[in-house]
Amino acid sequence: MKTFHKGGVHPNDNKLNADAPAxxxxxxxxxxxxxxxxxxxxxxxxxxxxxxxxxxxxxxxxxxxxxxxxxxxxxxxxxxxxxxxxxxxxxxxxxxxxxEGDEKEDFISDDPTLEREISLSPQEIIERIKDMGIVGLGGACFPTHVKLSVPKDGKAEYLLINGVECEPYLIDDYRLMLDKPDEILVGIRILMKALSVDKAIVGIEANKPKAIALLRQKAADCDGITVEALRMKYPQGAEKQLVKALTGREVPSGKLPIHTGCVIQNVGTCFAVYEAVQKHKPLTERLVTVTGPCVESPRNFWVKIGTPVSALVEACGGRPENTGKVIAGGPMMGKALPHLDLPVTKGLSALLLLPEEQAHRRTAEHCIRCGKCVEACPMGLEPYLLHAAVRNKRMDLCERHHITDCIECGCCQYTCPSFRPLLDTLRLGKSKVNQIIRNRNTPTR
Amino acid sequence: MSAEKSAFQKLTVSGSPHIHGPESVSKIMWGVVIALLPALTVSIYYFGRPAVRTIIVSTAACVACEWLIQRFMLKKPVTVQDGSAVITGLLLAFNLPATLPWWMTVLGAMAAIGLAKMAYGGLGNNPFNPALVGRVFLLISFPVAMTTWPRPQPMADLERQAVEISAAAGSTATDALTGPTPLGLIKEGLQQGMTIDESIKHLGLTPWEMLTGQHAGSLGEVSVLAILLGGLFLLWRRIITWHIPAAFLGSAFVFAAILHAADPQAFLPPGFSLLSGGIMLGAFFMATDMVTSPMTPWGKIIFGLGCGVLTILIRNFGAYPEGVSFAILIMNAFVPLINRGFKPKRYGC
Incomplete structure (x- = not known):
């Protein structure tokens, strides 16, 4: 089974109640x-x-x-x-x-029948995706039409579809693959047409055998689309790691996946593309996982963008008494929310409620130079060294040791036996070094 | 009511990641302690009460020394519960003759913890392996006591013998109770003009006796099998990786084989080199110390190679019969350089 080879960690996947319908x-x-x-x-x-x-x-x-x-x-x-x-x-x-009322724009089609025929030209598809506000639904929210407009120095060969969902607890992509496989495959074909590529690979981690089997069976009728089962490892859903796992290629430092001939889209984005292109629907709702060890019945909801987060929690039986932390996204890369009076946005894949006893970090101890962070870093960096360099304000050292390559996956901090806040400092150092690089490249008057 | 109350309850906000792996410093340290248990048991079986005494004195002295320094000199939070001082104490005891006078053991523990560890800033900051610094400190300070090895006598009351050893010190009667290590004997034999073959014959040890450690030596180093068992546990628990032990033992074997092939009567055979002395203990427990070994796989291999080659060099050409401690300490000094030279391979390069 394929995977990426450098670094990575194996957190318990905790896919709670994954088979509950959306x-x-x-x-x-x-x-x-x-x-x-x-x-x-x-x-x-x-x-x-x-x-x-x-x-x-x-x-x-x-x-x-x-x-x-x-x-x-x-x-x-x-x-x-x-x-x-x-x-x-x-x-x-x-x-x-x-x-108030229920008026919709005339162009929107609410007809649920599957529309296989792709009538738009590549240029029209990209234009439509832009107008319908489609962004990467994996969490980064990068505008999808920009990824489809291949820069002059790149050439698209592969369309890679991210169904990895390597973050623990998250099940929204899995649910979508089970509920809307045909729509996702049409979405993939639309993207292939827009990019004029003839090969698409869907990467799904091996802990989702049902999704793999279903998509494989459906993809048998689609030319050029293959489904690849990937060995479980975090952060396989990160763009660069997925490129490595599915094609064996590596994206050069400072370059984009397109420079290795790959364009990556999330399965959620594929579904949104289908809706936008075939049904002319703007992106105004998405699937959100509400889960966590203290949530009574974790499940997925189709939620309209703009709904308050608290409504989602209420629908799951309210906020449990002992909730200590609410995370937008997964436990490895998600953001801890300050309160629940926030709206659902396009990038919200999950709400993870952690109980009070899991909400806090342990006290950091001395670095014992075990090298586990170096072993875990999927980018081949030396987090212990960068951590020390940032703390000593040695931004030159940080730059020389490629802090800007950090993808902020959190493997180093996850694995550190001394509970050191490695990613906190690396993030800080990365933004400072990026600032320094920007200033250097801006001509002074 | 309860919903209202929980709505006002504060949420914790912190940067990702929000979960942590199962590993912690104390789990690693106590894992090493568990890995040391087989060799510990064997040493008590062979060397009896003196072994128990040395182990307890060494461990207690190391822990006490760390506690006193943290509590009264540094006035910082005390972290002896992390288990690292216990490991230093055990490893120091493993590197001493079981019958060493207790006050020497205490001095060694003070050198290990005070000089080699706390003076550099405590756990994680020491460039040299503390237990080995303690051992070498004692070896240089008390060369006679440190090379007076009791013969292993399963379940015998060595306490009485230890008294007799010190009473008979200097006289020929000592030889009945103490003996040289296999390496020491061969070194002596070579100096007296014997060949390697004659010396090994004179030693009269079967490979099984070598494996189980039925010969004189440091408290914890004699039984190769017990150490291997602990080493396998360390590998299985992923506390150490294979790189350092494999490179250490592999390079020692190959280098010894080359020397032996060049002159079989002047240099130790490779198999004998691996089964004698402290090389097994060194390769699995001393050289793999996280703090004082390199970070990357290739760095670890280079480090292990250096340890192996230096050990064989010191054994065959040096003044001391055994060279593991010195080899590891010398390679410890190269670790910062190795860390600079052997970077992990970056993604996309």
Missing amino acids: QVLTYNGPFCIMVSQHLGAPSRPIVQKGDQVKRGQPLTENTAFPGSVVHAPVSGTVQNVTEAPDTGNFARPAIFIQP
Whole structure:
């Protein structure tokens, strides 16, 4: 079975209640749509307080690169265009909508029958994906149309589909693969057409045998699409590790996967692409896992973007008494939320509730130079060295030892027997070094 | 009501990752202690009460020394419960003759913990293996006591013999109770003009006796089998990797074989080299010390190679019959250089 070879860790996968069917979350309160829900240049709101909006109507515009837009998840009235806290509790522009009636944009098709025929041209597909606000749903939220526009110095050979879901607890991609395999495969074919590649590989970790079997069976009818079972290892879902696992190629330092001929899309994104291109639906809802050791019945919900996170927790029986930490995303790379009064965004794959006894770190001890962080680093860095360099403010050393290659997967900190906050310092050092590099490359006047 | 209460309960916010692997420093350290148990049991079986005494004195002195320094000199939180001082104490005892006077053992423990560990900043900061520094300190300070080895006498009361040894010190009567290590005997034989073959014959040990350690030597080093058992446990628990022991023993074997092939009557045969002295203890427990060994697989291999070659060099050409301690300490000094020279292979390079 294939996998990537350098580093990685094996956390317990904790896929709780993975076979529970997905439910649609009903929520009728006000929606809060963050204006910018993608990685890149910020968007501008194009609606005003008091405006009536239809479901699927664009709420923002973005002419910058790379940019993406958001749409109204429901029809209703714009209550306010103001600010709301993001996952880091920073105030960001947001649009509040009070739902009313059920009017939708005329172009949207709610017909659930599978549409196999791809009628749009590659250019039209990319244009449509951009207009429908599709971003990478694996969590990074990078605008999908940008990835499909291959730069001049690259050539796409492979489309790699990320169904790895290597983070413990997360089951939304798995659920989607079981519930919407046909739609995902059409989505893959759409992306293949947009990129004009004839080979697509779906990578799924071996702990999801049902998804592997189902997609293999369905993919038998699709030319050029293969499904690869991957040996379980974190962080296999990271772009560079997935390229290595599926093609054996390595993305050179400082380059993008496209420079090795690969474009990577998440299975969730494939489904969103299907909906956008075949049904002309903007991205206004997604599948979210609500899980954790103290959650009574972990499961997946189809949630409209803009729903408050607290509504999701309520639907799972409320916040358990002993909840100590709520994480947006998985336990390895997710963000701990300051409170639950935050809206669901396009990048939210899961809500993980950890009990109080699992919410805290242990006290850091001395580094015993065991080298386990070096062994675990999938990028071949030396976290112990970078950690010391950052603490001694030696940014030159950090740069020389390639701190900018760090993918922030957290393997070093996960494995450290001394509980040292390796990733905390590496993140800090990485952003400082990136700042230094940017300043150096900006000509001074 | 309860929902209201929980809504006000504060949430913890911290950077990812939010989960941690099963490993911790104390688990690693106590794992090493468990791995030392087979050799410990064998040493008590062979050397009786003096072995028990030396082990207890050494361990207690190391722990006490660390505690006193942290508590009263550094005035910092005391971390003796992490088990690292216990390991140093056990390993130091393993490297001493069982009948060494207790106050010498205490001095060795003070050198190991005070000089080699705490003076550099405690666990994780010491460049040299503390137990080996303690041993070499004693070897240089008390050369006679440190090379007076009791003969292993299963379950015998060696306490009485130890008294007799010190009473008879210097006279020929000592020979009945103490004896040279196999390596020491051969070195002596060579100096007296005997060939290797004659010396080994004179030694009269079968390979089984060598494996089980039925000959004079340091307390914990004699039984190759017991050490191998502990070493396998360390490998299985992933506390050590195969690189250092394999490179250490492999290079020692190959280098000894080359020397032996060049002049079979002047140099030790390779198999004998691996079964005698402290090379097994060194390869599995001393050289693999995380703090004082390199970080990367290739670095570890180079480190192990250096240890193996130096051990054979010292044994065959040096003044001492045994060279494991010196070889490891010398290679310890090269670790920063090895860490610089042997970087992990980066992704995308």
